Amino acid sequence: MTKLWDFNGGIHPAENKEISTGRSIQVAGIPAQLVLPLQQHLGAPAEPSVNVGDRVLKGQKIADVSHGKCVPVHAPTSGVIESIGDYPVPHPSGMADRCIVLKPDGKDEWCERFPISDYRSLERDQVLGIIHSAGIAGMGGAGFPTDIKLKPPRDRKVDTLILNGAECEPYITADDMTMRERADKVVAGLKIMAWILRPERCVIGIEDNKPEAAVALREAIQGTQIEIAVIPTKYPSGGEKQLIQILTGMEVPSGGIPADIGVICQNIGTAVAVAQAVFEGSPLISRVVTVTGEALERPGNFDVLLGTPMTYLLEQAGLQPDRVSRLVLGGPMMGYTLNTTAVPVIKTSNCIIAATASELPAPPPEQACIRCGQCAEVCPMELLPQQLFWHAKATEFEKAEHLNLFDCIECGACSYVCPSSIPLVQYYRYAKGEIRVQRAEQLKADRARERFEARQERLEREQQEKELRRKERAKAAAEAQAKKKAEAEKAADSGEAVDERAAKSALVEQALARKKASTEASTAKATATAEPELELPDLETLEKQFTQAQSKLESMQAMLEDAKAQQADNVDKLERAVAKNHDRVKRAEEALADARKTLAAQTEPQSIK
Amino acid sequence: MAFVQQSSPHAHKARPTSKVMLWVILAALPGLLAQTLFFGWGNLINVVWCIAIALASEAAVLKLRSKPIAFVLKDNTAAVTGLLLGLSMPQFAPWWVSAVAVISAIVIAKQLYGGLGSNPFNPAMVGYALVLISFPVAMTTNWAEPALLWEGAPSFGDTLAAIASGQQTAVDGWTMATPLDEYKHKIGSHTASEVLAHPTFGEGVARGWEWVNAAFLLGGLVLIGLRIITWHIPAAFLGALIVMSLAFGSNADQFAPLSLHLLAGGTMLGAFFIATDPVSAATSHQGKLIYGAGIGVLIYLIRSWGNYPDAVAFSVLLMNFAVPFIDHYTPPRTYGHHKPRRGFSGGGRS
Numbered sequence: 001m002t003k004l005w006d007f008n009g010g011i012h013p014a015e016n017k018e019i020s021t022g023r024s025i026q027v028a029g030i031p032a033q034l035v036l037p038l039q040q041h042l043g044a045p046a047e048p049s050v051n052v053g054d055r056v057l058k059g060q061k062i063a064d065v066s067h068g069k070c071v072p073v074h075a076p077t078s079g080v081i082e083s084i085g086d087y088p089v090p091h092p093s094g095m096a097d098r099c100i101v102l103k104p105d106g107k108d109e110w111c112e113r114f115p116i117s118d119y120r121s122l123e124r125d126q127v128l129g130i131i132h133s134a135g136i137a138g139m140g141g142a143g144f145p146t147d148i149k150l151k152p153p154r155d156r157k158v159d160t161l162i163l164n165g166a167e168c169e170p171y172i173t174a175d176d177m178t179m180r181e182r183a184d185k186v187v188a189g190l191k192i193m194a195w196i197l198r199p200e201r202c203v204i205g206i207e208d209n210k211p212e213a214a215v216a217l218r219e220a221i222q223g224t225q226i227e228i229a230v231i232p233t234k235y236p237s238g239g240e241k242q243l244i245q246i247l248t249g250m251e252v253p254s255g256g257i258p259a260d261i262g263v264i265c266q267n268i269g270t271a272v273a274v275a276q277a278v279f280e281g282s283p284l285i286s287r288v289v290t291v292t293g294e295a296l297e298r299p300g301n302f303d304v305l306l307g308t309p310m311t312y313l314l315e316q317a318g319l320q321p322d323r324v325s326r327l328v329l330g331g332p333m334m335g336y337t338l339n340t341t342a343v344p345v346i347k348t349s350n351c352i353i354a355a356t357a358s359e360l361p362a363p364p365p366e367q368a369c370i371r372c373g374q375c376a377e378v379c380p381m382e383l384l385p386q387q388l389f390w391h392a393k394a395t396e397f398e399k400a401e402h403l404n405l406f407d408c409i410e411c412g413a414c415s416y417v418c419p420s421s422i423p424l425v426q427y428y429r430y431a432k433g434e435i436r437v438q439r440a441e442q443l444k445a446d447r448a449r450e451r452f453e454a455r456q457e458r459l460e461r462e463q464q465e466k467e468l469r470r471k472e473r474a475k476a477a478a479e480a481q482a483k484k485k486a487e488a489e490k491a492a493d494s495g496e497a498v499d500e501r502a503a504k505s506a507l508v509e510q511a512l513a514r515k516k517a518s519t520e521a522s523t524a525k526a527t528a529t530a531e532p533e534l535e536l537p538d539l540e541t542l543e544k545q546f547t548q549a550q551s552k553l554e555s556m557q558a559m560l561e562d563a564k565a566q567q568a569d570n571v572d573k574l575e576r577a578v579a580k581n582h583d584r585v586k587r588a589e590e591a592l593a594d595a596r597k598t599l600a601a602q603t604e605p606q607s608i609k
Numbered sequence: 610m611a612f613v614q615q616s617s618p619h620a621h622k623a624r625p626t627s628k629v630m631l632w633v634i635l636a637a638l639p640g641l642l643a644q645t646l647f648f649g650w651g652n653l654i655n656v657v658w659c660i661a662i663a664l665a666s667e668a669a670v671l672k673l674r675s676k677p678i679a680f681v682l683k684d685n686t687a688a689v690t691g692l693l694l695g696l697s698m699p700q701f702a703p704w705w706v707s708a709v710a711v712i713s714a715i716v717i718a719k720q721l722y723g724g725l726g727s728n729p730f731n732p733a734m735v736g737y738a739l740v741l742i743s744f745p746v747a748m749t750t751n752w753a754e755p756a757l758l759w760e761g762a763p764s765f766g767d768t769l770a771a772i773a774s775g776q777q778t779a780v781d782g783w784t785m786a787t788p789l790d791e792y793k794h795k796i797g798s799h800t801a802s803e804v805l806a807h808p809t810f811g812e813g814v815a816r817g818w819e820w821v822n823a824a825f826l827l828g829g830l831v832l833i834g835l836r837i838i839t840w841h842i843p844a845a846f847l848g849a850l851i852v853m854s855l856a857f858g859s860n861a862d863q864f865a866p867l868s869l870h871l872l873a874g875g876t877m878l879g880a881f882f883i884a885t886d887p888v889s890a891a892t893s894h895q896g897k898l899i900y901g902a903g904i905g906v907l908i909y910l911i912r913s914w915g916n917y918p919d920a921v922a923f924s925v926l927l928m929n930f931a932v933p934f935i936d937h938y939t940p941p942r943t944y945g946h947h948k949p950r951r952g953f954s955g956g957g958r959s
Contacts, residue, residue: 241945245944253946333618333619339611355619363621367684368727370888371726371887373887376892383941416620423616425617
């Protein structure tokens with residue numbers, strides 16, 4: 001028996017899973033149109049590699065980006081690219097984003113595939129490459145690129161690989177049905193991931209409300225070292241941090257990642273996708289989606305092509321338009337409502353609930369908090385939801401942050417039990433959003449200040465230099481005058497007649513000469529700055545600038561590598577910075593080359609001289 | 610099709626505040642029943658009267674504050690405050706003393722601080738302490754003599770008339786000093802056995818009171834079983850009282866025995882129904898333990914060395930003062946953190 005730990009709090013919401021487990025996984029078929037968002041994962045959006053009007057084959061790569069945290073997108077069936085533009089995508093805000101629209105031709109014609117039967121004969125990096133180019137991103141919800149997750153930083157030894165089959169959210173049964181019906185593929189995918197990571201322990205965590213799945217998996221793991229851990233049903237046991245705590249007794253450090261404690265968690269659907277990518281050579285072009293809710297005549301699980309509009313999918317499940325009041329993408333605890341059925345199924349869509357008004361009724365009006373503390377009792381992160389709520393409401397964000405607001409996983413357990421029906425999670429989201437905005441503004445202000453200070457410094461320096469030059473000129477002029485005066489005195493001393501008028505005219509002449517000299521000097525200066533007469537020092541600065549830019553670029557690249565390796569959030573930001581630095585180096589190089597050329601041109605006649 | 614747009618979670622299964630409060634009222638009924646059986650109709654009349662005044666004064670303030678009256682009254686919290694005061698008042702307390710207690714509880718202690726959830730002090734105990742200090746005669750001489758309802762207790766009509774008359778002291782012969790009062794004031798000059806011979810103690814621990822306390826204990830256990838309150842505050846409260854009594858009160862000729870501390874006076878009502886008021890109590894489990902233990906210790910201190918024979922109200926109020934301080938020092942350790950983050954400010958990150 002696997003030793004299990006418990007996590008703090010948790011709730012037992014009505015499971016409602018039986019609605020969608022009655023039938024085996026159905027193939028949803030090919031809709032009239034597929035809408036494929038370029039960003040279905042966490043990271044940078046992919047760039048289309050096809051043009052409107054192109055005919056593409058099933059499994060053909062249609063969008064990709066060579067660098068950064070990004071996975072490619074593939075055509076789920078053969079057809080013609082109809083358009084590339086903004087369409088509504090699954091997002092809590094209901095926003096539109098860039099999508100490739102594919103009109104299927106009904107032939108479902110595959111592109112050439114390269115299945116691999118013995119992946120162990122390959123290098124691990126090659127298998128990671130296969131996973132990357134199959135476009136696999138975490139299919140549990142966040143959509144983190146799987147190949148990056150499978151390549152933790154070198155200093156992090158992965159001891160435990162966890163396959164998350166908890167599926168603790170009510171209603172959702174996609175993983176359950178996948179484990180029941182595709183246990184072999186689940187285990188095959190897990191074995192590949194285990195081969196890449198070489199963990200000491202490999203465990204599949206399943207809630208005890210899925211006995212059929214556990215039986216199927218037990219059969220599939222015969223002869224392997226994989227453990228099956230049947231864990232007590234309690235929401236949110238399928239939260240990554242909670243499942244890790246249940247199975248290992250360890251906690252992921254705040255702000256850290258599971259790899260920090262030697263754990264990596266993968267999703268059931270992801271394992272199947274990995275197996276298909278390696279053994280069949282098929283990229284991620286479809287997924288199992290739970291289509292459920294009381295407003296459907298034929299709820300169940302469907303194998304759906306990515307990009308399939310919800311409208312089509314809901315029709316397949318027998319949507320009764322007059323009964324549906326709320327469409328939830330995801331589970332009832334953490335999912336978000338859709339305002340249109342036009343959005344497509346993407347890599348992270350695990351469930352769509354078409355709920356009737358009585359099924360998910362509107363919560364009663366918010367009342368005063370009575371500090372009952374039930375929210376803290378159920379909080380799996382052991383936060384103080386009630387204090388966070390007070391601070392969020394009072395816009396005391398600093399205090400909320402101090403009470404670990406950012407450790408909140410937004411599981412909704414606190415709102416679920418709140419006797420005063422306070423939408424707590426919404427308050428936390430609001431506070432988090434405000435803090436993020438404030439931080440961004442602070443960053444912007446800091447940058448502006450730095451720029452301003454740099455400019456001030458430069459202006460001051462220039463002023464000083466100017467002053468210095470002016471003083472030098474004044475000194476030179478004074479010396480010249482003194483010399484002239486001395487000569488005049490010498491002449492007077494030698495006994496020549498001193499004509500006052502002559503002396504006066506001499507003074508005037510001197511003044512004129514001075515004036516002329518200064519004008520000449522300034523024009524010389526002007527030409528000096530306009531036409532680089534001082535090439536030598538200029539070249540030096542340029543060289544310095546170039547080497548500086550180069551070293552900066554190198555350090556930035558090193559940082560980026562690190563960040564990538566650690567799967568940090570700022571990867572795309574760093575990437576942009578690197579690109580910018582790249583340009584800078586280029587410019588510096590060009591400038592340097594130009595300067596050298598001009599210098600050469602100017603030094604040539606000199607050498608002839 | 611227009612779909613409902615709502616932030617997650619979409620599922621809710623809360624026990625609304627109104628239901629929580631209703632359960633508190635129901636759980637207090639065995640205690641009220643025991644009071645009525647052993648001390649006559651006085652408490653029942655007080656409870657009805659106090660609840661009526663509580664609802665009326667809450668409604669009046671809500672109207673002044675332009676708040677929705679029916680919506681707030683339906684949360685049943687004003688009714689609970691009225692109930693707790695009705696259960697705590699002496700059986701023959703004149704109607705106006707109860708009214709002053711309830712009005713100050715609802716208007717001053719609760720609504721002037723911002724209404725439900727914003728009051729730092731337990732409203733019922735503010736009202737109780739206020740009348741105890743202001744009208745000491747009415748609050749100490751009106752305790753009914755323990756007598757079974759069907760054996761010699763004043764009739765319903767007589768009791769109602771005594772309360773409604775507004776007299777500071779009720780009919781002599783109907784009332785009797787409470788066991789804690791009797792013990793406290795006699796023990797210096799008498800031995801324990803002499804003191805305990807007084808009829809107020811009866812054959813058990815404290816005539817009538819023992820059953821009332823047992824009934825409140827029962828109701829309290831029901832509340833814990835229903836997860837309306839947690840065990841922390843009552844356990845720490847009673848545990849501290851027991852420890853204090855064992856540590857200091859072994860000599861019965863000097864201090865009241867432990868059995869009297871637990872089963873006479875308002876101990877069980879205080880431990881399960883008053884100290885557990887979530888609004889004015891500490892929030893974390895650790896905090897609740899400290900808060901409850903503090904009340905237990907203070908009750909023993911005041912009962913043994915202070916001027917008041919029962920001390921639930923003052924102890925609860927004193928610990929209410931300490932709640933922000935306790936909360937400050939007892940945050941839970943958040944998942945993924947080494948240490949709990951103390952304090953309220955953004956400074957000093959751990």
